[in-house]
Structure formats: structure tokens, C-alpha cells
Amino acid sequence: MLERGLDTVFGNPGSNELPFLQDMPEGIRYVLGLHEGVVVGMADGYAQATGRPTLVNLHSASGTGNAMGALTNACNSHTPLVVTAGQQVRATVGPEPMLANVSAPALTSPLTKWAGEPLCAQDVPRMLDQALWEATTGSRGPTYVSVPYDDWDRESADNDDFLLPRRVVEGLRLPPEHLREIAGGLGSARRPGLVLGSEVDAVGANAACRELAELLGADVWVAPSPYRLPFPNRHPLFRGVLPASERGVRAALDGNDVVLVLGAPVFRYHQYEPDRYLSDGTALLHVTEDPQEAARAPFGISFVAGLTATAQALVDALVEQRGGTRPAPPATWTVPPTAPEPVDGVFHPGAVFEVLRGTAPAETAYVVESTSTNGDFWRHMDLREPGSYFWPASGGLGFGLPAAVGVKLARPDRPVVAVVGDGSANYGITALWTAAQYRVPVVFVILKNGTYGALRWFSGMLGTGEVPGLDVPGIDFLSIARGYGVPAAAAGTAEELAELVRQGIAADGPTLVEVRTELTTP
Template sequence: MPSVRRVAHAFLERQGLTTVFGNPGSNELPFLAGLPAGFRYVLGLHEGAVVAMADGFAQASGRPVLVNLHAASGSGNALGALTNAVAARTPLVLLAGQQVRPAVGPEANLASVDAPALMKPLVGWAAEPACAEDVPRALAQAVFEARLQRRPAYLSVPYDDWSAEVGENAAAVLDRRVERAGVPDQAQGRRLVERVSAARRPVLVLGGDIDAEGLFDDAVRLAERLEAPVWAAPSLFRLPFPNRHPRFRGVLPAGIAPACAAFEGHDLVLVLGAPVFRYHEHLPGRYLPEGTRLVQVTSDASAAARAPVGEALVADPAAVIALLLRSAPASARPAGPYRPVPEPLTAEGPGLHPEQVFAALRDALPRDTAYVVESTSTNAAWWRQMDLRRPGSYYFPAAGGLGFGLPGAVGVAMARPDRPVAAVVGDGSANYGITALWTAARHRVPLTVVLLRNGTYGALRWFGGLLGVPDAPGLDIPGLDFTRVAEGYGVPARHVEDAGELRAALAEHTDGPRLLQVDTALTTPS
């Protein structure tokens, strides 16, 4: 009779979940025993970095990824990074070790008491099988739940289950397939087409799902066909539209009142692949201008249900975009040239202005570079200088949780070895995921890390002004030298002091990871 472990390994192999990100403990070792030759275990030195690496890998590859966590302690360490994966709708399968079954009730050391409850409400599904015989089926459900919901799923398995023998029914999971289709029916499609056709001045709001689902180029065609301006949804984690396209208006303000102001003069707001809306700053007001209607199209039923305004259609955005492209007449006016990039601002004091850094990235790195960004205080400078015209060019921590940037970039680079990848991180955020440098070094990941050092939590300083708290303590972090930290983890690093030196360093060829530290002036997100 086969063991639970053998059936589980075979199922994961058939599902393509052969790259495992993890930081194992004793409870996890029985699952890891005898991994088939085609599996790859990617070790991270902290569970936050592990989940962020897996998040980046899954987003860049478009496939579910297995994450191996240690009981309650490892699962707890992963929670902060998990918030970003949830907001990005990343299909992670979190597999955690549990004490042997007889030890769970007495709460022996390393027993996770009520393990599924620990991860709720973040994950879309969480369970611990009632018996060893149910482990293969439950593992299959975790994979399918993650894929169907596009949200992390969590399974806790007592470690004595892996060696248990199972009957012939357990192998039935090997041939399972679960798929989802979301095409609007005829009446729904007709109503939507009539709404869009009747609009005199429609505006599109595109979310990160557009890029995640491979609809970047289709969104460009739709905007040009409708002759509609385009906003990216607030709290942007993936870029769904070329940011210098003549119809692009930028990232929608993350406050109710300014977002409403952005819709003035438009009779229809068509939201594709985004919640309505992930506001941040509390700036109350009307949701929409008088006379403006909003229609949301999303495959995320929860996002549709919780929206505070507008109509919603839970459907595959790809099917809806295809429908609108078929029904809308060809535009008589060309889109026009892409907007030019302005000259970068320069700093008055010591250090480079972040715009000078981003201009150097734009000019020196290949046009198809994928950027993983976690430097929130330089947000305005970033969008002023970058010219991103390709799908999969931009990744950002979806829930705003620091610690995604460095490990997320490692995951993206591992998933897309065919594409240059650069991490752009601030000195404040770098500390949250710094251990990912060790993984990058061990796997010779071709990654450029550009670390902007300004010695403070710049975004918090800006928020202090918004909230009327100018004197909050704990906002400065002087004395950090990331070149020495990086070298300790095995990553070559150097400190560059001017724009010319930065451009020259970026132009150098490298076949592994590298870190460039740049001192920058303090700027604000907007």
C-alpha cells in the first residue's frame, strides 16, 4: 500500500508544484523525506522572506506555489508577508507541519492548537485533516482552492500522517482536474455592451488582475477602441497599462474625495480586475460625482460583494474585454505618441534625487526589465521617470506590508530567468526581508538590487504631516551600511555616490545577484 507521503508527492508533481519555498522545522521533515528528483527546495532564512519569495514566484509564473511552514511559530512568522499575497490574490499553498496526533490534544511542544484558526481570516481556506487517510484529498483541495479562489490556502498535517498507509481510493486524486470559466451569459453581455455603448465619456479603471491574468495588451486595445482615459486602481501592486501611454492618467488617488474628483465629467466608470476601491488615506466625500455610474467586472466574488457603490459583474475580465472589443467600433483617431519623460529633478543637498536614480535605471537597464519596488516615499518620483510598456514590468507589496521587495524580487527572478529583474527598495523596508539575499546568493539568482538609503522612514514622515503628528519618535534609522550586510550574505555590493557612477555600475554585466547602495534625498510619495 502506498504511503500518504508518496501519494502527496505524486499529486504535487502532476500539478506542477515542484518548487517548494520553505524554512523547515522538525514537524516538516517527514514530508520532505524522499522528495522526487524533479523537486527543488528553496530555503529561506525567515518565513516572512519565504512567503514573499513564493509570492513573487507565483505572480511571475502565473502558477500556484507550495510553501512549507513550521507549525504555529513558522506560520505566525509568515502572517505579515501573507497579507500582501492575499491582497495580490496570489495562489499560494501553505503546507504546515503539526505535532503527531496523540500530542496535539495535550498541547505538547510544537503542537499548533487549532491550526486552521491561526491563519483565518487571511487565507481563503484552511484545514487540518481529521485522519491520515484524508490527507491526499485535503492536499488536493488546498491546491484547487488556491487556484480557484486565487488566494492562499493553508493545510496543517500531523507529521505522523505522512508515513501512514492509505487505501486504493487515495490515488484517485492523481487524476483530478478542477477548472473555472466565467463568461457572461447573453443577457449579461448585452446589458454591459449597452451600458458602455451609451456612455458619452467613459473612463476605465484597471486593477492588478489585468496584468496578472495576461490582459495588459488587450487593455491597451480596449482603451484605444473606446477612446477612454485610463486610471490604474489605487493601492497598485501590478501595472495594468503602459504608464506613458497618451490615455494613461496615472494611479487613482487612494482617498474617497480625490478619487471622486478624478471622475468628474465622466458618465461611466468601468472597473476591470480591481476592487472598488482599496482606499488608503481617509479623505471622506462622495463616492462618485452626480450622474456618474460605476460598473465593476471582477473574477473576485468577495470584492464584488463588499464594494460600497456601483453594479458588479462577477466574470472573467478576459471574456468581458473580448466582448467589448468585438462590439465597439474601431476608433477613428490614433492614440498618439507616448508622453516624453521629463528631465529628472536634482537634489539640493547631499545625495541623489530619487528621480536621478530612476532615470539611470530607465536608461541603463534593458527595456524589458521587471521591477519589484518597495520604496514608498519615492512613489511620485518613480512614476515621473519610468517608462514601462510591457506586461509583468511592475510588482509592489499589495497590502503595503514591508518585507516583500527583496524576497519578492528573488522569487520573480527565479520564475522568469528569461527576463532581467531589478529590486528597488528603501533602507527602511530592506531590513524586513534582508535574509533573502542569502537565498539569492545560494541560487546565483540574476538580480540587481538598488537600495535607496535616506536614513529615515520617509513615507511615515509624510503620513505624520497628514495626520498632524510631526514629532513621532522612531522614524530615523541612521548608520546602516547594506553593502557590508550584503557581502556577509554572499552578495557582491558597492556604494555609488553619483549618477554617472550609478549608470556605469548598472551597465556592467553580472550573472548573479548584486547590490548597489545609493544615498538619496528625502522625498514624499505624492
Template sequence: MTTIRARTHRWMQARGLDTVFGNPGSNELPFLRDLPPDVRYVLGLHEGVVVGMADGYAQATGRPVLVNLHSASGTGNAMGALTNAASSHTPLVVTAGQQVRATIGAEPMLANVAAPDLTSPLTKWAGEPLSAQDVPRMLDQALWEATTGSRGPTYVSVPYDDWDRESAGNDDYLLPRRVVQGLCPAPEHVQEIAGLLAGAHRPALVLGSEVDAVAANAVTRELAELLGADVWVAPSPYRLPFPNRHPQFRGVLTPSERGVHTALEDNDVVLVLGAPVFRYHQYEPARYLAEGTQLLHVTEDPEEAARAPFGTSFVAGLALTAAALVVALQERRGVRPAAPVDWTVPPPAREPVDGVFHPGAVFEVLRETAPADTAYVVESTSTNGDFWRHMDLREPGSYFWPASGGLGFGLPAAVGVKLAWPDRPVVGVVGDGSANYGITALWSAAQYRVPVVFVILNNGTYGALRWFAGMLGTGDVPGLDVPGIDFLSLARGYGVPAHAASTAGELADLVRQGLAAEGPTLIEVRTELTTP
């Protein structure tokens, strides 16, 4: 007899699901029994950390990842992290144990009542099989749902007595099964967009994080240089779609109607690639765009296209569309030799005073010390503007950020990115307020000897909230300060070597040592209060 568990383990191996991120409860133990030795299980001490690590890993590899959580309570703990995975279109297949099938209706302890509804609307699809024999097929559906079309997390609840039942003979058909999709842009749509761009007096490209997620960086840069367009990064980016020192780079759009209007008011044609139109944050109402400005939008997400409040949206592959536009524009204008790129020089930063750094000084040290291909996982909201101003990011996959703003992403995602890219330097830059949401990720980093460098920017307060308090006129409300946290002792308690830096030279030495280490390192830096 082939059990549902054995069939599922074979399916995991066949589909390349060789790493499982999890935090088990009693309902999950039957699934983990006899896990194949070539499947790596990465334990997190909190479900939010588990999903954060998986999110970073899946984004870095570009492949789906299996996550195993406890039923309702464990899934509930992971919901904050799922907000980020949903916004970043991360292909996670989240599984959770369920009580014995015959007992669910009576709602015993650890039952997950209405399990498919629990993660809505943060998952693309969710289900609980109506019979044990449907478990392998439903897991396969969850995988394809997570990776087909616009990607995103899915969720499957499995009663724990299902795993020892006999699987169906027809499950043999699952493994050779494929789902093939094409997102080729229609030729007439390519010509429509190319014609408007070619005829524009001052075109602009607004590039979203999905450009980096689907590895369309090089072709969109070629498109930008061919057009000589202003290049903006869409508001609240979670990936790096364009080098931030390129002479055509104009910055990250402010996430408000007024901010976007002001930035684009001199452009007559705006092409948005791989981002919503637009994802605002602070409420600063204004006309969407200046009179006469035309907006074109290319996305792989049909829902993103449907909810855009203005412009013309095209649902098509980003890389394919950008490549087709390059060809169409070259045909219209003739092939011209590429102009040399004169990279702009980052601004100088202030030196530390009495051991307290301006955040820009920290980033200057990282820029000058860490290798050019370093991947930065950043979760320090009040210093993010300084990060973009002072860093020199040119390589794809150089920047990761919590896509929905859900805190607790930085530390675990850095672990996940490094597990995915063992040969690439990874630095986590995390604020003291954010760090506490995912602090147990340090234990996982230590246990699995993940050589990531964590840089904690400690200003003793929720800096972004202080900025918002000023913007909203709320005054000095309670709950904005977090003084007295000893991150060095916390890190050492979890098994991570930790050090404090009070000068730029000390910080540079510690970064070099951390990058050369065979396990994780934490560096604490005291910083000034700055605004986003």
C-alpha cells in the same frame, strides 16, 4: 506499502509543484525526507522571506506554489507576508508540520492548537486532516481551493507521524482529477455595459492589478483605445495593468474618497476592471462619485463584488469580458483603423547633488539603462509617486508591489520573480526602511546564485511615515529615523557583491554590470526625502 509521503511526492510531481519554498522545523523533516531530485527546495532564513519569495514566484509564473513552514511559530512569522499574498490573490499552498497526532490534545511543545484558525482571515481555506489517510486528498483540495475562482493562499497542517503511514488505495483517483471553471460573461450583461460605454460623453476605465495577473493587458488596451477613454490605474496597484506612458493614461488614483471623486468627476461612465471599488488608504471623506456618474464593475472575485459600496458589479472573467466588449463596441460603431499611439515623454530628473539623488534621477537611470522588458519589484513607499512619473513601463509583468502594504516583500519577491523568469531582467527597488524586514533574502539570492539587481534607496528615515505625520498633524514623533545602516557590509556578509553609486554615470555602470552578472548584486544610492 505506499506511504502518505511517497503518495504526496508523486502528487506534487503530477501537479507541477516542482519548487518548494521553505524554512523547516522539526515537525517538517519527515515530509522532506526522500524529496524527489526533480523537486527544487529553496531555503529562506525567515518565514516572511520564504512566503515573499513564493509570492513573487507564483505571481510571475501564474501557477500555484508549495510553501513549507514550521507549525505555529513559523506560520506566525509568515503572517505579515501572507497579508500581501491574500490581497494579490496569489495561489500559494502553504503546508505546516504539526505535532504527533496522539499528543496534540495535551498541547505539547510545537503543537499548533486550532491550526485551521491560525491563518484566518488571510487564507481562502485552511484545514487539518482528521486522519492520516485524508492527507493527500486534503492537499489536493487545498490546491484547487487556491486556484479555483478568485485565487489565493490556502493552508494545511499535517501531524508529522502521518507521513510514514500507509496511504489509501483510492488516492489513485486524485491524479487524473480536474476542476474546470468558466467565467464567461452573460451576453445581456456585455450588451448592457457596451451600451452605456458607447453612449457615454466621456468614459473612463479604472484598471486593477488583476488585469496583469490574468494576462488581460492587451485586450484591455484595445478596449481603451477603441473607446478613447481616460485610463486610470486603481488605487494602490501591485501590478501594471496598462502602460504608464500611453497617451490615454491619466495616472494612479489617489487612495481616498476625495482623491477618486476628484479624478473621475468629469467622467459620466466609469468601468472598473479587476480591482475593488475602491481600496482607500488615507481618510479623506467625500461623495464617492460626482452626481450622475455611473459606475460598472467587473471582477473575478465574488467577495470583492459583494462588498463594493456602490455601482453595479458583474462577476466574470476579465479577459473574456474585455474581449466581448471590444466585439460589441465594434459592432455598434463599425471597425475603425487603430490610431497611432504617440507615447508621452517622461519628465526630466534633477542631477545628484553631492552624491545625493532625487529618486526621480535614480529611476531615470534605470529607465535609460535597463532593458525595456525589465521586471521591477518595488518597495519604497515614499518614492513610489516618482517611480510612476519617471519610469516607462510598457510590458506586462513589469511591476510588482506588496499588495497589502506589508513590508518585507521587496527583496524576497525579487528573488522569487527572477527564479520564475531566469531569462528576464529583474530589478528590486527597495527603501532602506523596507529592506530590513526581508534582508535575509540576500542570503537566498547568494546561495542560489539568483542574478537579480537590488537597488537600495537610502534616505535614513521612514519617508512615508514622515509624510503621514505631516498629514495627520502629529509632529516629529519618535521612531521615524533609521540612520547608520551599512547595507554594503550587510550584503557582503550574506555573500552578495555590493557597491555605492554617487553619480548618475556610476549608477548606470553598476546597473549594467549587475544585469550582466551571474549572481545577485546590491547597489546603494543615497536619496533625498520625498513624499509618496
């Protein structure tokens, strides 16, 4: 662990895990979460913010089961988590005693890239090392290892020292003929378009993609349901987030004759609005680091290659085509719309985001989990810095509060604000305890409208009318936060909200701000 830089463990232990935690060496931090979904959510945010693999320690099958919802997000965001779980004593697993993890390697499928349980105790170090490289090689993602708890008392193998200097080196570069194919298509396009996925931000390809867009003067869209920020949303070339439906994507890209998708699936739809994938005359090229994304794309030409290297190579090719001329940065950026003023202490969500935009520093990282207000978030915020936006990649609720804790632990140099709906907050509410215990200075902003806003929107789309289970009234987040040790206050005006945000950012521990909001649609 120490050799590989795994210096932080996020966990919720049970009896099977105690031998692993015994005599933990200096230099390793253990971060306790009160529920396994929160544990994985914190680790997910931490790993995304650091860009490095992170170790998670769960309890056997039951703890792993509690974490599965959070694993859906980590799977879809390609987050490199190494998830470990304790197994019963090796000699007793067959008769399935209490707390045995039956068929452990199959338990997390298909949410993990790879899973295993060592056939003998001496294989534990090698298998953990394999889990790390599996998580970080190629298209990244979570892995899972189940370890019988009596294995930790065994002597290591004579050859284990060979593991420590081991490295896996990969280079995913497109051959010149394929780069020429993409560059030629873009360079000759009448109206090129770029669709940038969240992986652009995850692998640090933001600057190269921005320069590529400016060279081409391309329309820039963010791929549907983004979980990171691949492009500044106030840049004059930014056209918005693509709708998550066949009809919406076709309409948005209708004017583009060549579209290059970088770092996203083609496409990740949500609403069922069937249509032709693209208009006649629109050609689509696709670059991804995930071979499975390339294989399952139903249209376009897919190339499996590194995003940063490919974007930079395309920039170099186009600059050479144009005699070495590089684009000037934009002289002006777009201005967000003005939001309505709060009425009787109830905010339009855009008014909340307007306050955040004007109050929080420009480098603030936002962890957002409020589906019904997300459209307003993109319309009203000014996000320019890489690593400024995190969202549950699979739509699995419970990410926002814990991921914000993980992001702040990973990036103590940046302010972190969590914007979470009152419906979503309850899924990961125990993250407040961890934030309080470890003095993690996150500003938690709870948008309270008393209902599952996204479900109300979908009920209209699907024509279901009023159905049970759409409202969540009567939750006192101020009392809940204080009960977990987090100072909390409500804001009824824009001035009060701004002052509470300023105080929260300056604090040396967490703060929760409750804001009543009107119901809006995604």
C-alpha cells in the same frame, strides 16, 4: 505535487517538517529562506511571475506566525500559494505538547481562502489536492494545510490514484444581456473612463484592456495602490494612479460620465479624506473575479466574471458596433519629466529612476518597495510590458527583496531589478543570503534616506508632528550585503549608477547598489 506542476518548494523547516522532506523525489527544487516572512515573500513573487500555484513549507504555529505579515500581501494580491505546516504527532496534539499547532485551521484566518487539518492520515493526499484547487479556483489566493508529521509514514489509500487525473474546469462568462448593458453604457458615454486593477496583469488581460481603452478613447486610470502593471504608463490615454482616498477618487473621475472598473475593488482607500464617492452624473460599472469584492463594494453595479473573457467580449461588441473598425496603436507616447541632477552624491529619487529607465532593458521586471518614492517611480519610468511591476499588495513591508528573488527564479529570461527603501529593506534582508546561495541574478537597488519617508508624510497629514521611531540612521547595507555573500557598491553619480546597473544585469549572481536619496513624499 509533480502531477500538478508544483516543482519548487519555498521553505524554512523545523523538526515537524523533516518527515515531509525525507526522500524528496527528483524534479522538485527546495529553496531555503532564513525567515518565514522571506520564504512567503519569495513564493509570492514566484507564483505571481509564473501565474501558477506554489508550495510553501513552514514550521508549525511559530513559523506560520512569522509568515503572517507576508501572507497579508499574498491574500490581497490573490496569489495562489499552498502553505503547508508540520503538526506534532497526531496522538499528542490534544494535551498541547511543545510545537503543537493548536487550532491550526483557524490560525491563518482571514488571510487564507481555505485552511484545513486532516482528520486521519489517509486524507492527507486528498486534502492537499483540495488546497491546490481552492487556491486556484474562482478568485485565487493562499490556502493552508497543517499535517501531523507521523502521517507521512502511513500507507496511501487505495483510491488515491483517482486524484492524479482530476481537473476543475470553470468558465466565468457574462450572459449576453449583461455584456450589452456594459457595452451600451460605455459606447454611449460622453467621456468614458477605465479604472484598471492589478488583477488585469495577473490574469493576462492587458492586451484586451488596452484595445478596449483605444476603441473608446477612454481616460485610463490604474486603481489605487496597484501591485501590478495593468496598462502602459507612457500610453497617451494613461491618466495616472488613482489617489487612495474618497476625495481624490471623486476629483479624478469628476469629468467621466461612465466609469468601468476592471480587476480591482471599488475602491481600496488608504488616506482618510471623506467625501461623496462620485460626482453627480458619474455612473460606475464594476467587473471582478472576486465575489467578495463585488459584495462589499459600497456603490456601482458589480458583475462577477472572468476579466480576460469580459474585456475581449466588450472589444468584440464595440468593434461590431463600429462596423469592424479597430483602433490604430498610438503614434506617440508621453515623455517622462527630467529629474534634477544629483547633488554631492545625493539623488532625487526621480534621477535614480531616470537612470534605470535609460539603462535597464525594456523588458526588465521591477519589484518596488519604497513607499515615499513610488509617485516618482510612476512619473519617471517607462513600463510597457506585462509583468513589469510588483509591489506589496497589502502594504506589508518585507516583500521587496524576497519577491525579487522569487520573480527572477520564475522568469530567468527577464532582468529583475528590486527598488527598495532603506526602511523596508530590513524586513526581508535575509533574502540576500538566498540570492547569493542560489546564484539568483537580481540587481538590488537600496534607496537610502535614513528615515521612514512615508511615515514622515503621514505625520504631516495627521498633524502629529515629530514622534519617536521615524528615523533609521547608521545602516551599512554594503557590509550587510557582503556578509551575506552579495557583491555591493555605492553610486554617487548618475554615471556610476548606470555602470553598476549594467554590470549587475550582466552578472551571474546578485548585486546590491546603495544610493543616497533625498526625502520625498508618495
